Amino acid sequence: MQQLQSKRIVVGITGGIAAYKSIELIRLLRKSNTEVRVVVTPAAAEFVTPLTLQAISGNAVSQSLLDPQAELAMGHIELAKWADAIVIAPASADFLARLTVGMANDLLSTLCLATTAPILLAPAMNQQMFAQSITQQNLTALSVRGMTFIGPNSGEQACGDKGFGRMSEPQEIYDALSKLFNQQQDLSHLSVAITAGPTREAIDPVRYISNHSSGKMGFAIARAFAKRGAKVTLITGPVNLATPSNVRRIDVTSAQEMYQQALQSAIEHQLFIGCAAVADYRVAEIAQQKIKKSDNEINLTLIKNPDIIADVGHLTVNRPFTVGFAAETQHIEQYAQDKLQRKRLDMICANDVSGGQVFGQEQNSLHLFWLQGNKKLPLTNKNELAKQLVNEIIARFKEVQ
Numbered sequence: 489m490q491q492l493q494s495k496r497i498v499v500g501i502t503g504g505i506a507a508y509k510s511i512e513l514i515r516l517l518r519k520s521n522t523e524v525r526v527v528v529t530p531a532a533a534e535f536v537t538p539l540t541l542q543a544i545s546g547n548a549v550s551q552s553l554l555d556p557q558a559e560l561a562m563g564h565i566e567l568a569k570w571a572d573a574i575v576i577a578p579a580s581a582d583f584l585a586r587l588t589v590g591m592a593n594d595l596l597s598t599l600c601l602a603t604t605a606p607i608l609l610a611p612a613m614n615q616q617m618f619a620q621s622i623t624q625q626n627l628t629a630l631s632v633r634g635m636t637f638i639g640p641n642s643g644e645q646a647c648g649d650k651g652f653g654r655m656s657e658p659q660e661i662y663d664a665l666s667k668l669f670n671q672q673q674d675l676s677h678l679s680v681a682i683t684a685g686p687t688r689e690a691i692d693p694v695r696y697i698s699n700h701s702s703g704k705m706g707f708a709i710a711r712a713f714a715k716r717g718a719k720v721t722l723i724t725g726p727v728n729l730a731t732p733s734n735v736r737r738i739d740v741t742s743a744q745e746m747y748q749q750a751l752q753s754a755i756e757h758q759l760f761i762g763c764a765a766v767a768d769y770r771v772a773e774i775a776q777q778k779i780k781k782s783d784n785e786i787n788l789t790l791i792k793n794p795d796i797i798a799d800v801g802h803l804t805v806n807r808p809f810t811v812g813f814a815a816e817t818q819h820i821e822q823y824a825q826d827k828l829q830r831k832r833l834d835m836i837c838a839n840d841v842s843g844g845q846v847f848g849q850e851q852n853s854l855h856l857f858w859l860q861g862n863k864k865l866p867l868t869n870k871n872e873l874a875k876q877l878v879n880e881i882i883a884r885f886k887e888v889q
């Protein structure tokens with residue numbers, strides 16, 4: 489398949505009777521000109537010999553984290569960076585549990601922790617082990633972290649049991665891997681403008697009014713869209729974050745500057761997402777010189793800034809699909825739904841920002857509202873949350889096309 493051609497895949501094999509099927513998976517990958525490196529756990533090496541895997545994959549097989557020779561050839565961090573994707577087949581119950589808690593006690597689990605590449609897991613185990621609630625919880629946790637699963641299938645097992653636990657067939661795993669790459673670029677026909685971070689409203693040449701937004705949420709959304717091939721413009725207030733790959737970044741400082749850039753971008757993109765914490769007010773008259781602290785009190789007159797997302801929502805020509813955020817500390821659903829209507833949005837993402845739990849933090853949870861429904865996205869890190877949010881936005885966007 490085209491998607492896998494010239495890709496660099498680490499095939500991880502853990503201990504289980506299904507390990508022999510991985511030989512066929514590697515053969516399929518090699519047939520489509522994929523570069524394969526195999527990593528086995530000590531238990532896997534009991535089921536399938538490294539010599540066979542080396543012959544099939546065309547590369548030396550990595551087995552141990554503490555092998556100086558193997559580290560000389562390609563160290564574990566190098567391997568983690570080299571991979572375009574990691575596929576683990578079979579993925580045993582033990583390995584899934586270790587992966588869930590973030591252990592790095594063998595080469596394969598260390599690789600998974602050290603990589604930024606997508607990970608595809610093909611679980612295989614006894615049907616009762618698969619049905620256990622702890623295994624199911626582990627699968628959910630890994631899925632929330634962005635890992636993808638194929639199988640297991642139902643059927644007769646080596647132990648004689650029947651039920652879900654059989655590893656998917658090599659061709660199914662191969663197809664799932666192709667889909668993973670295909671899906672990554674599935675939004676290449678879309679363009680999206682996103683606002684992020686805080687704005688700064690000058691008081692005098694050295695002072696300003698702002699808020700605690702770090703830009704993490706908005707940058708995570710930009711990254712998630714760009715990873716799936718969308719054309720992304722990110723209009724950001726002052727933040728201390730690197731620009732995600734394949735994202736066009738426009739830096740602004742004040743709400744008025746953000747307004748100009750955002751309104752221009754809005755009509756040029758199909759989607760608009762307002763994640764910035766825009767200052768609602770600015771100082772009426774910015775002092776030309778530094779204000780001296782001679783008086784005990786000073787009075788600042790604040791005037792309202794334009795509402796960027798409301799003006800985008802009310803566009804009558806070239807209006808993009810418009811998604812706003814609502815940062816609330818109380819009456820979250822009510823206030824969010826009010827903003828959805830008032831600003832004429834297609835969707836609003838409400839977050840409970842009471843107690844300093846969202847601004848600047850790594851994690852967030854969202855309650856999404858649109859005219860016909862709502863959905864909660866549970867607490868997770870902002871990158872994972874952004875991936876889920878992109879899926880929801882695309883689903884709603886497709887409904888109105």
Ligand code: PMT
Pocket residue numbers: 683685700701702703704705706743762763764765766767768793794795796797798811812813814815816827839841846847848849
């Ligand atoms: O940046 P992080 O540290 O990761 O934190 C993320 C976040 C809390 C900033 C983000 O998740 C969030 O909630 N962003 C919106 C913050 C906000 O200003 O909410 P609001 O309820 O005051 O505004 C509602 C909507 O109107 C927002 O889409 C906002 O971008 C928009 N707005 C507000 C005022 C204004 N003048 N123009 C606007 O477009």
